[in-house]
Amino acid sequence: MYLLCIPLPLLVVNPPVALKPRLRWxxxxxxxxxxxxxxxxxxxxxxxxxxxxxxxxxxxxxxxxxxxxxxxxxxxxxxxxxxxxxxxxxxxxxxxxxxxxxxxxxxxxxxxxxxxxxxxxxxxxxxxxxxxxxxxxxxxxxxxxxxxxxxxxxxxxxxxxxxxxxxxxxxxxxxxxxxxxxxxxxxxxxxxxxxxxxxxxxxxxxxxxxxxxxxxxxxxxxxxxxxxxxDDIQMERWKKLLWNASYNTYCTVTMMDTLTFCETVPNATELIRTCMNEVLAVSNALGHSIPPETVENLIKFTMGNGKYKPSMLLDRERGSQMEVEVLLGNPTRIAKEHGVPTPILNSLYGILSAENWKLRQG
Missing domain, CATH: 3.40.50.720 (NAD(P)-binding Rossmann-like Domain)
Known part of the structure; x- marks a missing residue:
């Protein structure tokens, strides 16, 4: 299984908080x-x-x-x-x-x-x-x-x-x-x-x-x-999601590796940037302070690292179920709860949910 090869650079709804017990020494x-x-x-x-x-x-x-x-x-x-x-x-x-x-x-x-x-x-x-x-x-x-x-x-x-x-x-x-x-x-x-x-x-x-x-x-x-x-591991998850919700999903929809997508799709970089900024906006609404320059750093890194097939694309090529819910479904639901518009993420979620359904049908 591939997990995102990117160097650094949901609303987590908890149950009602009960008082934590004081422990004897x-x-x-x-x-x-x-x-x-x-x-x-x-x-x-x-x-x-x-x-x-x-x-x-x-x-x-x-x-x-x-x-x-x-x-x-x-x-x-x-x-x-x-x-x-x-x-x-x-x-x-x-x-x-x-x-x-x-x-x-x-x-x-x-x-x-x-x-x-x-x-x-x-x-x-x-x-x-x-x-x-x-x-x-x-x-x-x-x-x-x-x-x-x-x-x-x-x-x-x-x-x-x-x-x-x-x-x-x-x-x-x-x-x-x-x-x-x-x-x-x-x-x-x-x-x-x-x-x-x-x-x-x-x-x-x-x-x-x-x-x-x-x-x-x-x-x-x-x-x-x-x-x-x-200690803020959720910020790390959202930081990684910047890449996974954009390059991972767009490459899967188009069935292209990262380099081919960037070189052949009109306005590819702007599509990626817009998608990442939607993720950033949702993350900010949750209080996670991801530096805004992270978006441009990820774009620069990806464009300079040749052909790469993301994990979701590999899953689709194998006919395996894709991680659509945790990469797109949860973020879009959180965005809705916080009043953050995410039209690009919503579209990608709909398209790839349909593809997952087709994969389940065999």
Whole structure:
């Protein structure tokens, strides 16, 4: 799976906020950072072992502080029998790399016998799919589980938080050039960066959330991953959406790579700029301070980096469902709630929703 290869440069409707309980000093001990105990072994479950899931599962394994169980679907038998071949510019070559355990389903006895500290969700964000991500996670989430979302889009935390209100959620904005062109073979080149932050739903204790974020960041850093912590992780999501809601969607509608789109479509740059400015306006309405020059920086970067096929275009070419709701549906609904006009985003949402419907019909 491709996630946007761009260096930096929903209204998140929370449940009514209840007063967070004051903790006795002794009770706070469980929320202390675990950095002092370098030998602590975290049980980690990864849902989805494509490009993103494989690379970050490998990174956590390299920390020597995490034991990895992976849930595989299409590549289950290959990974179980032979492991993964991973060629990573960031973490090295592994022929093969094997997780501690490979399971085919979260409901399998092999998956449910372990209590997980972290569950990584690296599948495509498709809130309309059945079963839902929350339903898939339910058999393996315990009271001590932190759920980590390494997915595109905005508003993706809400359904998970609604299903598991007492579990910490870490939201991640991933910038990674990684792909699985054949079953069991993962290639990651050049760019690798992940920005992480806690999702505050008003229920989870803030000290617990902060320390679960810190511990996860530590596990990644030990392996050499390029990780940053941002308390305003939603701003990071909207910043990434500037590119995903414009280039990703226009290239998918036209079935063109970025360079071909920019060179052949009349007023292509103005179309992109207008679309990005709509996203920026919605983000501003939510109080996220994205520098306005980010728009021009992204346009300049994209035009100077040759041919690139965005993730949504690749999905359409494969006949797979596209992440239309989290990249366009949620932003347009938020815009409507805040009185922000988004005619370009609305049009793209309608067109690509129709295309998704056709893909579902086969």
């Amino acid at each position: 002794a009770d706070q001990l469980e929320y202390l950072p675990q950095t002092a105990n370098k030998l602590a072994m975290e049980e980690v479950l990864t849902l989805g072992l494509g490009g993103v899931g494989a690379v970050y599962s490998l990174a956590l394994d390299l920390s020597k502080q995490a034991r990895i169980t992976t849930v595989c679907r299409s590549n289950y038998q290959v990974v179980k029998d032979n492991g993964l071949t991973i060629h990573s510019d960031s973490f090295g070559k592994f022929e093969p790399w094997r997780p501690h355990k490979v399971v085919s389903s979260t409901s399998s006895p092999e998956a449910t016998e372990t209590e997980y500290s972290y569950i990584l969700v690296t599948t495509k964000a498709l809130p309309e799919a059945t079963p839902s991500t929350a339903d898939i996670l339910r058999p393996v989430v315990s009271k001590n589980t932190t759920i980590v979302l390494l997915q595109n889009g905005v508003g993706i935390e809400d359904p998970i938080s609604a299903a598991f209100p007492e579990n910490p959620i870490i939201s991640c904005s991933v910038y990674l050039s990684s792909s699985q062109f054949s079953s069991g073979v993962i290639t990651q080149t050049a760019l690798e960066r992940v920005v992480i932050g806690g999702f505050d739903n008003g229920v989870v204790n803030s000290m617990l959330l902060k320390n679960r974020v810190a511990r996860f960041a530590e596990l990644l850093r030990v392996s050499g991953a390029n990780v940053a912590v941002n």
